[in-house]
Structures are given as C-alpha cells and as structure tokens.
Amino acid sequence: MIKKKTSQVSVITVVYNGAEIIEGTILSVLGQTYKDVEYIIIDGGSSDSTFEILDRYNDKLSHWVSEPDKGIYDAMNKGVAICSGEWVIFMNAGDSFYDENVLSNIFDYNHENSDVIYGAVNCFDKFKEVIIKPDNLLKITHKMIFCHQSSLVRRELLLNNRFDMRYKIAADYNLFYNLYANGFKFVEMPVCIANYEVGTGLSSKNGYQGAKDNLMINKNWGKPSHMVGFYYGCLSFYTRFYLKKILPYRLVRKLLLIKYNKVKTS
Secondary structure (H helix, E strand, C coil): CCCCCCCCEEEEEEECCCCCCHHHHHHHHHCCCCCCEEEEEEECCCCCCHHHHHHHCHHHCCEEEECCCCCHHHHHHHHHHHCCCCEEEECCCCCEECCCCHHHHHCCCCCCCCCEEEEEEEEECCCCEEEECCCCHHHHHCCCCCCHHHEEEEHHHHHHCCCCCCCCCCHHHHHHHHHHHCCCCEEEEEEEEEEEECCCCHHHHCHHHHHHHHHHHHHHCCCCCHHHHHHHHHHHHHHHHHHHHHCCHHHHHHHHHHHHCCEECC
C-alpha cells in the first residue's frame, strides 16, 4: 500500500454510568500518537460521576453530550451525526486502543480504496490476555468476524446505513453484513487495534438476544438455514455460561485458547 496524506479520524465513545471505566478509555484515545483525531463522547445521562469526569476533560474533547438516549445504538447513531472525520471508530467505555501507535500504524498506508478497515483485538480478563485475529471475511454471512472496537468505517457509509435499533445486540453485525453484501471494500490490517475485557459486552451478557438478532438478520438476507444458526447460537452461549460456572477458571481459559488457537500475550 502507498503512503498518503493524513485522514481525520473520529473516535466515538458511548458511555452510561461508566465512572469506573471511562477515564481509562479517554486517556487511551488522547494518548494516540496520530494527531488528526476528533474525539466525541456520548453519555446517556449517567447518574454516577461520569458527568464530572467528562467535564474535567472538557478542553481535550472535541464534543461531548450527556442526555438520555434509547440505548447504545441510538447513542452511536448520535455520535456519527455529530462527527466530521473521514473515518469513524467506536471505542466505547471500558475499551481502549491496544497501544498508542494504533492509528498511526493504520494510516501509515493508503486507504483510498477501502471502506471498512479491521484488525485483531486483545481480549483480556484479570488472569489472561489473548489476541484474537479476525476470521475469514467470507464467514461474515454467518457471524461477526471481528470486534466492532477493532474496525473503522467511512463516515459517509455510517450516515447512509444507520445502526438499526430493531437489533438490541447485533446492530453492528447487521451493518457489516449489509456493507459486505453491497460490495463495499473490507481491508484487514495486520494490527491489533483494541483491548476488550471479556464478559463486559452486550453479546457476552445476553446470548439469547444476540442469537435472536442474528436469526432476524440472516432471515432478512434469505439464508435458508437461519434456524440452525439460531439454535447453535443459543446452545453455544448457554454451554459456555454453565461450563464457566462448573469448571475451574484456568481450565476454561485453556479450552478457549485451544479453540481460538491464537497468540497469548501473557
């Protein structure tokens, strides 16, 4: 890829009652060595001290708002409507960039013909870290192949393809499925983009709703075997849920590492 002039990146953080985790995310964004960054925070009207933390960083944020919304995807749509960058990445409360050079490394290359840029994610908990690389792009018609924290999308595409709030868990998957099906260019970068704490995301906490959303999405695209995916998604979630309750934690982690066959970082 050919090096090019810088492109402005809008980083959007969505938060609600995230006083314990929001500052780490803010510092991660502000610490990026890539300087053409617009930083926007959408707070859903938190009742804890989130507002005070945001106010403390007021002069370092491009824009922030604290008001009730209709959920995470409504807040993400709000952020897109406000931002002005060529590219958008969502780094929601509790998430962070893998290191301070992530954006510099990504935009050291020419993305003139790219529509979606994606990479690996560092999943962690209090015991272990594991870098999970994106799955084969062809599998996107069956499942989410990368974490949304580890992807950047052209703002114009997000304006024209808003997160569909009918989907409570998988509106991001619906977006990427739609972009892929309509022929937009996905480019994988050999970069670990984000840190994500296992078990804190929406899909981690509500596997049934996630499987239900995926069923609706696949059904809308006319996939004949969509019910199989639904039952598999439910079975997979509840199997993992109860195994974590029964088995020793270290054994569960070893099983996950074997499943993903990825690189351990610690």
